[in-house]
Amino acid sequence: MIAPVLPTYKRTPFAFERGEGARLFTTTGQEYLDFGGGIAVASLGHCHPALVEALQNQAAKLWHTSNLYEIPGQERLARRLTDASFADTVFFTNSGAEALECAIKMARKFQSHAGKPERYRIITFEGAFHGRTLATIAAGGQAKYLEGFGPKVDGFDQVPFADHEALKAAITDETAAILIEPIQGEGGIRTVPPQCLRGLRALADEHGLVLIFDEVQCGVGRIGKLFAHEWAGVVPDIMAIAKGIGGGFPMGACLATEHAAAGMTAGTHGSTFGGNPLAMAVGNAVLDVVLADGFLDHVTDVARYAAQKFASLKDAHPNVIEQVRGAGLMLGLKTKPLNSDFVNAAYAEHLLTVGAGDNVVRLLPPLIITKADIDEAVQKLERACLRLETKEKT
Ligand SMILES: *Cc1c(COP(=O)(O)O)cnc(C)c1O
Numbered sequence: 211m212i213a214p215v216l217p218t219y220k221r222t223p224f225a226f227e228r229g230e231g232a233r234l235f236t237t238t239g240q241e242y243l244d245f246g247g248g249i250a251v252a253s254l255g256h257c258h259p260a261l262v263e264a265l266q267n268q269a270a271k272l273w274h275t276s277n278l279y280e281i282p283g284q285e286r287l288a289r290r291l292t293d294a295s296f297a298d299t300v301f302f303t304n305s306g307a308e309a310l311e312c313a314i315k316m317a318r319k320f321q322s323h324a325g326k327p328e329r330y331r332i333i334t335f336e337g338a339f340h341g342r343t344l345a346t347i348a349a350g351g352q353a354k355y356l357e358g359f360g361p362k363v364d365g366f367d368q369v370p371f372a373d374h375e376a377l378k379a380a381i382t383d384e385t386a387a388i389l390i391e392p393i394q395g396e397g398g399i400r401t402v403p404p405q406c407l408r409g410l411r412a413l414a415d416e417h418g419l420v421l422i423f424d425e426v427q428c429g430v431g432r433i434g435k436l437f438a439h440e441w442a443g444v445v446p447d448i449m450a451i452a453k454g455i456g457g458g459f460p461m462g463a464c465l466a467t468e469h470a471a472a473g474m475t476a477g478t479h480g481s482t483f484g485g486n487p488l489a490m491a492v493g494n495a496v497l498d499v500v501l502a503d504g505f506l507d508h509v510t511d512v513a514r515y516a517a518q519k520f521a522s523l524k525d526a527h528p529n530v531i532e533q534v535r536g537a538g539l540m541l542g543l544k545t546k547p548l549n550s551d552f553v554n555a556a557y558a559e560h561l562l563t564v565g566a567g568d569n570v571v572r573l574l575p576p577l578i579i580t581k582a583d584i585d586e587a588v589q590k591l592e593r594a595c596l597r598l599e600t601k602e603k604t
Contacts, residue, residue, distance in 0.1 A: 222557065229256025232576050232583050234562070245575045245587050246562040250395070250427045250540065253454035254499055255576035261457050264495035265488065274486045283490025290497055294436055296445035297465035301474075302485030306426035306452035307341025309462035310389075313448045314345055316466060316474055317387035317420040318365075320447075323473030329386040331365050332422075333377065337397030337567060338368075340389070340424055340450075349389060371400060374409055381413070387420035387448075388413070392438040395427035398568030399535045399542025404442035411444045420470055422448045426462065430454030431500040431577050433538035434510035441537070454577075459492040461485075500577070509577050512584060513538045516573075519588045527595040535570065539577055542570040543591075547598050555594035561587055 226234040226242075232255050234242045244252065254261060268283075275281065288300040303309045314332060321329035332349065340346040347355045348363035356362055367385075369376040371394070388410055394400040414421040423446040428438040432454060435441055439449075447470035452462030461484075466474075483489075499505060517534065520541060524531040530552070535542040545552045549569045556563045556571070564572040575583070 231255040231257075232579050240560065242560045242562050243583065243587055243590065244562045245573045246564040247574045247576050248458065249453065249564055249572075250432060250574040251453045251456070252458050252576050253430055253432070254457045254496060255578045256458070258457065258499070258578070260499055261459075261492055261495050264491045265459065268488055268491035272487050274483070274488075276482070277480060277485065281485055281487060281490060283487050283494060284485040287490050287493045287497070290494070290501075291463065291465060294497075294501065295449075295465060296467065297449065298468040299466055299471050301464045301466075301479065301481075302489070303452070303462040303464065303481055304460050304483050304489075305341070306424075306450065306462050307343045307346045308481065308484070309426065309450035309452050309464045310340045310346050310349065310424060311343060312464035312479060313389070313422045313424075313450045313466075314349065314387075315479060316448055316464065316471060317389075317422060319473035319478065320420055320470050321386045326418075328384055331367055331382070331384045332387045332389050333380050333385060334366055334368050334389050335391075335394075336368055336371050337394050337400060338389075338391060338424075339394070339396035340391075341426075371397075372402065372406060374406070377410075378413065381417055381419070385417065385419055387422055389422040389424060391424045391426075391428065392442070393428040393433070393537060393540055394567075395540070395572070396566055398544070398566045398570040399540060399572060400568070401535065401537055404444070407439060407442040407444045411446075414447075420448060421446045422450070424450050426450055426452040427574075428538075428540055430496070431506055431509055432540050432574075434506055434513055436500065436506070438537070455493050455496055456489065457492060457496045459489055461489040461493055463493075505577075509539060512579055512581060513541075515581050516541065516584045519584055520573075520591075523588060523591055523595070526592070527599070530595040530598050536573075539573075539575055539579075541573040542566060543573070544568065544570050547601075551598060551601075552594060555597040556590065558597065559590035559593050561590040561594070 227237045228235045318330045340349040348366045351368040429451040448466045520534045533544040549565045566572045
């Protein structure tokens, strides 16, 4: 008999009822150190006092009105995001996939508005993940997500990761845009080298293409800058964000330059829930913390510490950890045993991590973690390695 909850998830058999900072507590009172962050969502940890207060205050005032009316929280958050980035304008959504849908529609509309409606195709990269709607599974191009869902949405051309020649060859007079994650998340924490991002910018400019960055996972402080692409000194025309900006409240956003957004006039796109007062109260509160003096320096500082510790862990356990990847607090351990076995061994040590493609274990802790939290995580990872090494011998 089918479960009342549609069984599309392979769930770990425990549930949490309470969280505090980087800690989660199960319904049976067990404590876990959270280095998964709900897949990079709990950017400020669990129940951050400033977020709790912002949400409670807003909950007592007003939940929803509709985009039929002005929403002051949207205007404030959009102003702050545009002041702090390449963008001039923002569309608010409820999820990452919806932020990507907006980005895809906007890029196509840009070309058609510029008199080139034949340019609607978007180049994406192997290993990409952009969400689970029909358009975003086509953009991601992964067979396991496309299988059985009918014809793949047209208009996406995929090229191998980091293959500049294949990319150049894929550009035709129907190409509208290039879409890329500056650091692939689900694909296995694969960082696009800064010079490649710069190369994409040059190629987009040369061919009149829209450059779209998917920073749903790597954005909002995770890499020690507000947005990951800042490290490369390159800006996109359009960018999708989500996970970290809500700190656990479901929200996303599509940011764009005025030029790229030219065709998006009244009536061209919309959302019932996107940008509602609850989400905006939380999004603004997240930015208060992330943009406060010293916060991103803290991220860079603990991230550097974590990278050193994980490198030593790899050296001590070369039969378990093959490689440490990533940047900032978006780190990956490529493991020799099955990554799911490693994730399970970490569970046994009460540490939460997240699997990814390419047999990688992701470490996406809240950005508020301390060096002491990292030391504790490293001890747990060490014991997880020992578990797997012992298993290997028996
Ligand atoms: C999670 C993710 C998405 C999809 O976000 P949803 O909120 O699950 O729709 C898109 N792109 C990237 C890079 C992601 O990590």
